[in-house]
Amino acid sequence: MVKFFIDPGHGGTDPGATRNGLQEKNLTLQISKKIRDMLGEYENTQVRLSREGNQTLTLNQRTNAANAWGADFLLSVHINAGGGTGYEDFRYNTLSASSTTGRIQSAIHSAVMVAIRGFGVSDRGAKSANFHMLRESNMPAVLTENLFIDTPQDANLLKRADFIEAMARGHVNGLANAFGLKRKVTTKPVTPPKPPVTQPKPSVPTNPKEDDDMLERAVVINGFADFPAAERLALYLKAPIYLRSIVTGQKVAKELYIVGGTKEGMVANKVTLLSGADRFETAAAVANFIK
Structure with a gap:
């Protein structure tokens, strides 16, 4: 069982970055909930969010909750600000790119950039920093910065449901790759055969239809x-x-x-x-x- 602790940044009285009709706290919760739901598609996973709604939490409360639960990985989801553009993510700055955390970060970074490639998003790179969420967690942790809320072109993407879906899917694909997750096997109900007709029409053989979600x-x-x-x-x-x-x-x-x-x-x-x-x-x- 792999235990994922997902932290939607900010919340409650702390809206995070705000601009272009958007608030960071709302976007991080939206993305985090989609990541949680998508991880449910895989076997042997447990997911817990630091907040399920518009709660105010300190940074210590977030890392304490992850540590107390014994999470295997912590993902902190944020939206950037400061006039730039694009996607970037961070590991703790004492850890190398070849460390366990660095390899997980690389898997997430690669999968996110592939998932949002068609949206023309700039790749700002996989980086390191001395952030609380990365420093005080007892497990590997990565913090992602999902575009810039104060850049119009990025803000326009953050308002699109298909982009939010792709961003979440990229995070999950990266985690699935890093942790070797296997998708749950679902079985489709068997449809009983129709009774024969007296004068059946000749049928033309066709190839099986590909799964629409494939x-x-x-x-x-x-x-x-x-x-x-x-x-x-x-x-x-x-x-x-x-x-x-x-x-x-x-x-x-x-x-x-x-x-x-x-x-x-x-x-x-x-x-x-x-x-x-x-x-x-x-x-x-x-x-x-x-x-």
């Missing part, structure tokens, strides 16, 4: 060593990145692009192998494909 394409990696090459490919294809352990034996997209490893266990209409003997040959295979 992704067009996805990138699959063996491990985090394949991330640099896979990230380039994912941006090119506008596709999410999954760990092999998540998609083995499951159909998560119509097309799969394998970066590192083999086609074994991959289920899709089309599987493209972009792997070499080592990560350098794999990166070269990806580069040739993109060209």
Whole structure:
């Protein structure tokens, strides 16, 4: 069981940043609730929010709650301000990019940028800082800054339901990749056969209809060593990145692009192998494909 503690920044008497008819506290709660609901699509997950409504909470109350619950990961969701544009996220500044927290941050960052690629959002990078939520948590923690509320072009995106949905989905895809989450298997009810007609009309065979919710394409990696090459490919294809352990034996997209490893266990209409003997040959295979 993986326990995720999601912290919607600000709230109550603290509205956070405000501009362009928006309040940070409302946006962070909206995004956080969608992240919680989407994480419910995966097996063996528990999610707790620091606030479910417009409550006023201190920073200590938030980290104390996460620590007392024994969360495995803390995600603090914020909206930026200060005249910039784009998305960025932070880990605690004493931790390297290769640390456990750094690898989780990288997975989230990559997946978010892929999810919102079509909206023309600037990538401000994966960064580090001495923030309370990152410093005082007993578990790996990442703080995300989801666009600038005081920049009109960013504010216009934050007013769109499809953008908020994509932003939340990017966070969840990143967490699923980082923690090796598996989607819950749902079974569709069986429809009883219709009684035969006396003079049946001849039917033309058709291919099974693809699930309406099925992704067009996805990138699959063996491990985090394949991330640099896979990230380039994912941006090119506008596709999410999954760990092999998540998609083995499951159909998560119509097309799969394998970066590192083999086609074994991959289920899709089309599987493209972009792997070499080592990560350098794999990166070269990806580069040739993109060209």
